[in-house]
Amino acid sequence: MSRNPFKVPQDSALNHPEVRPVFERLLGARIQPEESEMKAVSPTNVRPEDSVAALAAEMCRGDAFPLYLDQRQRQKFGKTERECPDGTHDGLQARDWLCQACGVRTSSELDTNPQAAEIFLRIYNRFSRWQARQLGKI
Structure with missing residues (x-):
């Protein structure tokens, strides 16, 4: 992957281990969680737009x-x-x-x-x- 890492909030669905590889291929860049104190991804806090x-x-x-x-x-x-x-x-x-x-x-x-x-x-x-x-x- 040639592009710089794509930074997303820690609670983004893009950080989910099953979703991340798919979107890394789609974006052509690694997905990297932003440094923050946010809670981990769960079915109750996934944003629909992600x-x-x-x-x-x-x-x-x-x-x-x-x-x-x-x-x-x-x-x-x-x-x-x-x-x-x-x-x-x-x-x-x-x-x-x-x-x-x-x-x-x-x-x-x-x-x-x-x-x-x-x-x-x-x-x-x-x-x-x-x-x-x-x-x-x-």
Whole structure:
């Protein structure tokens, strides 16, 4: 990892031993707890904005991920744009697809299932590359 450590509060879910490796790969930098007197991470003090499930929900609520799924379906199954036009998937269908792809029943399981979080990370990375190509950054 080439970037400087990413400092987060001690109570951040990113410090959780099952979540930290996933986000270190995602961020391309080590996650390092800030020096403080804060209490350790527990299910009762994890901030929602630090969770994998929150990132998944944000991704599915946006317009880009459902569009990515439309284009992915056309490419993977050889469908035409007429058979699967842009706008076929909505946020709810995107969430259902993501849960099925990660092998979980609800997106909240992404915070407690390291294998599902790893699968999500791969999907997130593919989606991010696709999005960068759409914006002309690649």
